[in-house]
Amino acid sequence: MPLAIFVLPVCVVVILFVLSGLLFSRLETLHPEKYQELGSPSFRGVKSKGFAPIIATLQFIVRREHRPLNDRYLANVSDAMLVCFVVYIALFAYVFFVVSAQHGWRNAA
Helix, strand or coil, X not given: CCCHHHHHHHHXXXXXXXXXXXXXXXXXXXXXXXXXHCCCCXXXXXXXXXXXXXXXXXXXXXXXXXXXXXXXXHHHHHHHHHHHHHHHHHHHHHHXXXXXXXXXXXXXX
16 A cells, blocks of 8 residues: 555644644634634643534534635635545545455455
8 A cells, every 4th residue: 555645644634733723823813702702722722621612613614604704814724624624534534445445344244
């Protein structure tokens, strides 16, 4: 199996982290009401805030809640994150099925 199949998801995760940082920064500085509504998401707050801000941010991206904010930059970052999520899920599913096919997990039952 080509190494790229395993390297690509890692690259997508790195891109998602960069885009998340841009999204958090933009929301915090230009849209503080929405940032507070999302639970002030950040990379540092998982222990103290739990996963609620992360889930709220994912809903913000998937539901495309950036539209009423009329911020083109925020829209571009949100849309890029949505594309990255779709690519990551597709790559994960592909790797899962390739590995399962190679090991015969489909016919195990």
